[in-house]
Amino acid sequence: MSRVISVSNHKGGVGKTTVVANLGFALARHFKVLLIDIDPQANLSSGLGFADCKENLSKYFKEKIHFRNSKIVPSVINQYVHIIPANVDLIKLEILLRETPRAEHVLNEMLYPLKSIYDLILLDCPPSFNLLTLNALYSSNLILIPAKPEIFSINGIGLIKKFAIENNIPFKIIFNQVNVRSVLHQKIITEAEVNFNGNLVGHNVRNTLALAEAFEHARDIFHYNNSSQGAEDFTNLAEELLPFV
Numbered sequence: 656m657s658r659v660i661s662v663s664n665h666k667g668g669v670g671k672t673t674v675v676a677n678l679g680f681a682l683a684r685h686f687k688v689l690l691i692d693i694d695p696q697a698n699l700s701s702g703l704g705f706a707d708c709k710e711n712l713s714k715y716f717k718e719k720i721h722f723r724n725s726k727i728v729p730s731v732i733n734q735y736v737h738i739i740p741a742n743v744d745l746i747k748l749e750i751l752l753r754e755t756p757r758a759e760h761v762l763n764e765m766l767y768p769l770k771s772i773y774d775l776i777l778l779d780c781p782p783s784f785n786l787l788t789l790n791a792l793y794s795s796n797l798i799l800i801p802a803k804p805e806i807f808s809i810n811g812i813g814l815i816k817k818f819a820i821e822n823n824i825p826f827k828i829i830f831n832q833v834n835v836r837s838v839l840h841q842k843i844i845t846e847a848e849v850n851f852n853g854n855l856v857g858h859n860v861r862n863t864l865a866l867a868e869a870f871e872h873a874r875d876i877f878h879y880n881n882s883s884q885g886a887e888d889f890t891n892l893a894e895e896l897l898p899f900v
């Protein structure tokens with residue numbers, strides 16, 4: 656049975672999509688991984704070369720809601736990494752979900768047949784705390800919360816953290832776009848180590864241009880620049896998280 660990991664923070668631009676793609680590829684050295692794009696902005700899909708696919712998450716959601724069943728066919732990136740891409744239709748889907756009974760549990764049921772195929776399922780959440788996000792969170796065995804070492808970004812952690820604690824789901828906070836020479840970043844991280852005791856990962860992700868460039872080339876960091884510090888950071892992060900996934 657696979658483990659399901661949501662990467663979530665209701666703030667945008669904190670690195671959710673970057674973490675899903677690159678942590679996914681790093682963990683694919685050990686596991687068969689399925690990436691699912693749950694964000695109507697579909698950055699994970701376009702960032703890995705799967706924009707506007709006919710087989711997408713909205714289609715599967717609609718089939719599940721209307722016919723109670725859905726034949727999901729993930730797209731193949733390589734032997735170890737598959738993806739269910741998204742598109743802008745997820746905005747309409749969110750509206751449809753509002754009229755659906757047990758709306759926050761539809762994805763969990765959809766994932767059930769996939770759990771015997773994949774070791775790990777990683778969910779890229781939208782930058783809001785809506786029904787799509789709730790579907791992801793209620794499906795999860797672990798929640799990863801990326802944040803920038805900035806005060807507003809840290810304030811954004813609270814909502815997801817509260818959900819995780821109330822629902823007894825383990826969670827880990829990952830600082831992303833860290834500037835190791837910034838005194839402010841170091842101060843914020845040191846304070847967070849105390850405040851989030853045990854829930855903050857030891858391996859942060861540094862600010863690395865190659866991580867942004869990789870998506871421009873529809874690649875993960877390992878296939879774009881395997882010797883970059885971005886590749887190093889995601890390798891270390893994956894190793895650290897191995898006992899929890």
Ligand SMILES: Nc1ncnc2c1ncn2[C@@H]1O[C@H](COP(=O)(O)OP(=O)(O)O)[C@@H](O)[C@H]1O
Pocket residue numbers: 666667668669670671672673674698782831832833860861862863864865866867868870
């Ligand atoms: N560690 C990093 N170093 C440099 N650029 C980054 C890093 N993490 C994310 N980015 C860039 O910042 C932007 C927002 O990241 P993204 O993963 O899309 O955030 P989110 O999914 O939370 O909105 C993207 O352009 C991405 O390429």
Ligand SMILES: [Mg+2]
Pocket residue numbers: 671672673694698699779
């Ligand atoms: Mg995103």
